[in-house]
Structures are given as C-alpha cells and as structure tokens.
Amino acid sequence: MTHLPGSVDDLSDDDLLAAYTDGAEGTAGGGWLRVNFVSSLDGSATAAGRSGSLGGPDDLRVFDLLRRAADVVLVAAGTVRDEGYGPMVLHDPDVAWRRARGAADHPVFAIVTGSLGLDPASRVFTEAPVRPIVLTTSAADPERRRALEAVADVVSCGEDSVDPVLVRAALVDRGLARIHCEGGPSFLGSLVAADLVDELCLSIDPSLEGGAGGRIVHGSSPELRRMRLAHVLRGAGDVLLTRYVRAR
Ligand SMILES: NC(=O)c1ccc[n+]([C@@H]2O[C@H](COP(=O)([O-])OP(=O)(O)OC[C@H]3O[C@@H](n4cnc5c(N)ncnc54)[C@H](OP(=O)(O)O)[C@@H]3O)[C@@H](O)[C@H]2O)c1
Numbered sequence: 726m727t728h729l730p731g732s733v734d735d736l737s738d739d740d741l742l743a744a745y746t747d748g749a750e751g752t753a754g755g756g757w758l759r760v761n762f763v764s765s766l767d768g769s770a771t772a773a774g775r776s777g778s779l780g781g782p783d784d785l786r787v788f789d790l791l792r793r794a795a796d797v798v799l800v801a802a803g804t805v806r807d808e809g810y811g812p813m814v815l816h817d818p819d820v821a822w823r824r825a826r827g828a829a830d831h832p833v834f835a836i837v838t839g840s841l842g843l844d845p846a847s848r849v850f851t852e853a854p855v856r857p858i859v860l861t862t863s864a865a866d867p868e869r870r871r872a873l874e875a876v877a878d879v880v881s882c883g884e885d886s887v888d889p890v891l892v893r894a895a896l897v898d899r900g901l902a903r904i905h906c907e908g909g910p911s912f913l914g915s916l917v918a919a920d921l922v923d924e925l926c927l928s929i930d931p932s933l934e935g936g937a938g939g940r941i942v943h944g945s946s947p948e949l950r951r952m953r954l955a956h957v958l959r960g961a962g963d964v965l966l967t968r969y970v971r972a973r
Contacts, residue, residue: 730957733783733966738818742790744956745926745968749903756902758893758921760913761791762941763928769938770910775808783960784928788907791926793819795832795905797858797896801912802838805849812852831855833901836877837887837912841869850876858899860892889915914944922971925952929965 733741749757763780764770772778780788792798798813813834815823820830835858836843843849843859850857850873859873863881873879882891889912896904906916916922927941952969960966 730959730965733786733958733960736958738786738790741787741958742794744958745787745791746794748955748970749924756893756897756904757923758904758906758916759791759795759924759926760906760908760916760922761788761926762908762913763930764941765930765932765934765938767933767935768940769934769936770941771938772932772934776908777808779930779932780928781930781960781962781964783962783966784930784964786960787926787928787966789816789819791905792832793822794903796828796903797833797835797901797905799835799837799892799896799904799906801909802836802840802843803911804907804909805836805843807909811848812850812854813857814852814854829855832905833858833899835860835892835896835901837861837892839865839887841865841873841879843873845872845876853877858896860887860895862887887915889919889921893921908941910939910941910943913942914946917942917950918944918946920950920971922950924955924971925969927967927969928960929967931963931965 763776763784815831831854833855837860839862841861857877859877859879860882862883864885870879880895882888951972953972955968955970958966
C-alpha cells in the first residue's frame with residue numbers, strides 16, 4: 726500500500742490556485758500575508774548560493790500562480806540582490822487572468838531595505854510596469870533616498886530598523902491586502918518574530934544539500950508559531966508542495 730499525496734498534474738491552474746487560496750480570509754482589515762519558500766530535504770534554503778536550483782517545474786508553477794493572486798509581491802533586499810530580481814512582470818496568462826477579474830495587470834513590487842542599497846538604474850525600477858515601493862527607515866541615507874524616490878515610492882517603516890508590523894500596515898493602507906512574500910530568510914525571521922505570517926507555502930525538494938546552506942529563516946522568535954496543514958501535493962520529481970496556515 727502506498728501513502729503518497731495526490732499529484733499536482735491532476736489539477737488545472739484554477740483548481741491549484743483555489744487550493745492555495747482556500748480559507749485565506751482577512752483580506753478585509755489587516756490583509757493576508759503569505760510567504761513562499763523552497764527547501765531541500767535537509768533544510769537548506771539554497772543550493773550553490775541560490776534557491777533557483779531547488780523545487781523544479783511544479784514549484785515554479787506554484788511560484789507564478791501565487792504571484793497571479795497577489796496585490797503586492799514583497800521581497801527583502803538581500804534576496805533581490807542575490808537572486809538577481811528583475812522587474813515584477815507577470816506572464817501573459819497571469820495578466821489575462823487578472824484582467825478578467827478586474828485586477829491590475831501586475832502586482833506591485835515592494836522591497837524591504839534598511840540601507841537603501843538598491844540601484845535606481847536597475848531593471849527592477851526602469852522596467853517596472855507599476856511604480857515599486859521601497860520600505861525603509863527614516864534614518865536611511867538621504868541621498869540614496871532621493872535617488873530612489875525618482876523611481877519608486879519610498880516609505881519609512883521605522884526609525885533605525887524596518888519594522889515588519891509597519892511594513893504590513895503600509896501595504897494594507899494602500900489597498901494592497903493580499904501580500905505575497907518571496908523572502909528571504911532574514912526578513913522571514915522578522916515576520917515570524919512579530920507573528921505576521923498567516924500562511925507558509927513550502928516546497929520540499931527531494932535532495933540533500935549536505936553543506937552549510939542556511940535555513941529558510943534566520944532570526945529569533947519569542948515563541949513557536951504553530952501552523953495547521955492546509956494541503957500537501959506531489960509535484961514532478963517527487964517535490965512536495967505544502968501549504969500551512971497559522972493556527973491562531
Ligand atoms: N529557499 C527559498 O525559498 C529562498 C527564498 C528567498 C531567498 N533565499 C535565499 O536567501 C539568501 C538571502 O538571504 P538574506 O537573509 O540575506 O535575505 P533577505 O531576508 O531577503 O534580505 C535581508 C536584507 O533585507 C533588508 N532588511 C530590511 N529590514 C529587514 C528586517 N526587518 N528584517 C530582515 N531584513 C531586513 C536588509 O537589507 P539592506 O542590507 O539593504 O538593509 C537585509 O540585509 C539568498 O541566498 C537567497 O537565494 C531562499
């Protein structure tokens with residue numbers, strides 16, 4: 726007898742997206758904050774320094790579908806730099822899906838940085854279909870701030886450090902209630918510490934990284950944040966696509 730979860734191949738994009746959004750309540754009021762990560766079996770968030778070689782095609786399918794359903798894609802600067810992010814441009818089918826539902830063609834790209842160490846001349850900004858938001862501190866370097874203000878809305882969310890509670894509130898206040906966070910580990914640490922994670926979508930890649938790769942979260946939380954299993958699906962190459970929702 727086998728005990729394997731159902732295959733994602735049996736689900737259309739709409740069915741799969743419905744599985745990922747079922748019960749995502751709270752879009753009125755405080756919004757809904759989902760984070761999406763991939764990990765090796767032995768808990769590494771990277772292989773050779775990046776997450777891209779983990780997960781495979783079905784993790785990518787979910788990655789794109791979760792962007793499709795988002796008002797804003799929230800990423801911290803370390804991941805933007807290390808993963809070489811470009812502008813937040815969705816694929817044509819995702820745009821069509823959003824248009825059919827009266828949503829903006831693309832989600833807003835929101836980037837968290839204390840140092841403002843982002844290049845205003847990078848494609849993230851110059852090719853952005855929607856003006857990005859940079860979430861920083863009021864103490865951040867004024868010159869860098871001015872340069873980024875030319876290409877993005879720059880919002881202070883704390884004095885000396887970026888407070889994730891203020892980040893969430895700033896996005897929700899702008900009507901960006903469906904917040905989709907793609908990392909990275911340090912920022913996830915601050916979200917967990919502040920108990921702001923409503924949902925974790927975690928793909929588990931069936932590989933042993935076997936080295937010094939870090940976990941999907943760095944930081945320290947005052948207590949365990951219990952999550953409830955919402956689904957497990959099996960993808961190509963035996964990747965597991967899991968969805969956990971905060972048990973409050
Ligand atoms: N497995 C996965 O699913 C996954 C997902 C994402 C990333 N990653 C990997 O994670 C690595 C990057 O890790 P990371 O921890 O450096 O990235 P990170 O969490 O994306 O970025 C950390 C940076 O975010 C900024 N920041 C501002 N306020 C913060 C706050 N309150 N808490 C935390 N960060 C804040 C700081 O940028 P400034 O220096 O600009 O002030 C800080 O250096 C890369 O290797 C990437 O490939 C893996």
